[in-house]
Amino acid sequence: MDEDVAIIGVGQSVFARKCGVSVRELCFQAYKEAMEGLDITKDDIDASITCSAPEYDKQRTPSGLISEYLELTPKPAFYVESVCSSSSTGVRIAWSLIKSGLHKVIAVIGFQKMSELTSREAAERMGRGGDIIWESPFGVTMPAGYAMYARAHMAKYGTTEEQLARVRVKNSSYGVRNPKANYRKELSLDDVMNSNVITSPLKMFDCCANCDGSSTVIVARGDIAKRVSKTPIWIIGLGAATDTMTMSGRKSLTGLECSQEAGKQAYEMAGLKPEDIDVAEVHDCFTVSEILAYEDLGFAKPGEGPGLIDDKETYVDGRIPVNVDGGLLSKGHPIGATGGSQIRTIVRQLRGEATEAQVKGAEVGLVHNVGGVGQYGNVTILRR
């Protein structure tokens, strides 16, 4: 186990529409939570990986700025990006750098300060999210991409808008208890169903909100992890995959192939099956995304994802609790910080410290983090 890799610290800032602090101060909030209580100092961190989506940043090359503010210089600082799954990619890179012997303790810092952009600037970037020659000139958006998956799933399997809405009802019931969530109101089925259509069939409450936030994951070599942490959480499965940027390149429109492939790799590396997972965080940027994740990760057969939410199997006392911290739908989605926040939730679950809603006796947890409309898939399996 000394040669294995573990997570020893996790933290996140409050996710909010407007954080009111600078990017470096925002990152410090998550870093502080991750480092507190650990028997190490900044001098033991021998590299940092910063994760964000640079098109939303005013600061160029933020890895250097954050490294300076945390006094991690002259240790090397790297920057990784896979849009919404950047910080899961960061943890994968950290694992590799530790396994290779190059580094021993790495801070993975994810952030996004979406409020630095005016809404006009944000809308301009939204317009360039697709292939800028072939798809953006038609006005494609992120919600539109997922809406096309929702429509195809409805057509093939008879999935209903009510079933999508039930995902938001569930996640809002946990978000209300999460002090770090942006949206902390409980929503009824009627609230979701009666909200404005954004891009059919998705309505306002089917969608997560952009916001400001940061996350930190401290990753360490096994021998160090055992020495400095009471409860190291072991990284036992990693999967990463891609799918096409163009929507026309997608072979399936009823499931995300990048999730299926990343999940397969992670299960294989961990030597586990979907039924071995005690608690999961999945990338619910939209309600339909959570339904697709149930199926793509093997919690339900293709087409049977909606049944899981109908039967409340993904609630905290269900067969496979999912997003019992409120999910992206309640927490908000500060692009580069999101994966680290999901990892934080699973680490807290496996340590038995999840105050929002603890899954009893959780030993193995899964994090599913997707960038773009199913473009970059990351699945991480953790064990207590």
Next chain:
Amino acid sequence: MGFENFGTVSFTAEAKVADFVTYLEQGKVMTTRCKNCGAEYFPPQMDCPRCLGTEAEWFELKGGAKLITYTTVQYGPSGFEDDAPYTLVIVDFADGLRTFGRLSRDIKESDIKIGMELKVAPVKQANDRISYEFQKA
């Protein structure tokens, strides 16, 4: 002439496949087939990662096409504010090519059915812009 007048908003102009726009002006929606190995592509591309060929021939996208999925966008990004609502679609041609684009505004949202037969056609838009759309077959 490149992609500077293609679609509602264009973001870049140069590409080896800019003839796509010239063909649109001539009334045809075309895509490419690798001259070396015969692989067919949509969107069109001159370069073939399968055989490393760099020459392709153009052929017309025509014949039966079927609606795979769609969404009607109510809030567009910058430059599309006055354009919404509009419907984006994914459409399969009989030979297996999967394509993306806009649905004709002549089809009401309540009349859209997944699996419906469509055809593709070039369309001239305001301000000398040109695009293509899917229409009732």
